[in-house]
Amino acid sequence: MRAFATGVCVAxxxxxxxxxxxHDAVTVNxxxxxxxxxxxxxxxxxxxxAFLDDLLATGRWAVSILPASARDTARRLAGPRETRAPHVADLPARPGDRTGALVLAGAGWLECALRDRFDLGDHALVVGDVLATGPDGRPPTLVFLHGRYHAVDDPGSIGVDLSTPGHWGEGI
Known part of the structure; x- marks a missing residue:
């Protein structure tokens, strides 16, 4: 999975x-x-x-989709709760209007309510209803690939119209 690029977020x-x-916050991909x-x-x-325990207790969370400039934030929130706690207190964030969970400044964000949970192997998959979203201003996005953070800022990228059926095998 190291060869699969994933977006970097803070839950x-x-x-x-x-x-x-x-409050608690953790880097996720x-x-x-x-x-x-x-x-x-x-x-x-x-x-x-511990993060999962808190999320299940409240049934509410937010996800902030990190811009490339947030590499330090991603790194500081990637460890255990004890090492994250001092950084959580210093985050440039506000409580979300719908959930009360922290939404990071300068990031695109989603506020969610727990719909379901599935235990799969050594992880739990939580599914949430999206209650609210916010814009990100379109800065380059932070991704994780081959054990490192990278910026996605490709001026030659090609847009895809996802408003019609047929994408990713749908409707074919």
Whole structure:
């Protein structure tokens, strides 16, 4: 899978504790589009992760699709919760209007509500209803390939009209 380029995102959720709301955020590259009608997305997390436990408890999360300029953010949020926590507190982010989960400034974002969960091997796949989205201003996107972060900024790329059937084997 190292040879498969994936987008880099930050997933965020929270847990309400007696001391107040504790936000958490983690770098992920498992965001998938499941359905356009209704809008559904998926994420995958290691079974037993503290982030997954919080997400399942709240049933709410946000995903910020990182621009290429956010490599340091991706790196700082890629470790265990103990190493992420100080960085989460310093994120340029705001709580989402629909979920309360953190939405990063300068990133395209989705706010989601838990629809379903599937345990598959050593991971859980969570499927969410997309409640709200926001623009990203179209900066170069951050991707992960061969164990490294890369920017996608190809001025020679070719656009594809996805509004008609026949793409990715659909309707053929």
């Amino acid at each position: 965020s959720t929270y847990r309400d504790t007696p001391d107040g709301r504790r 498992s965001l998938g589009s499941i359905s356009l009608d209704p809008p559904l997305v998926s994420l995958s997390f290691r079974l037993g992760s």
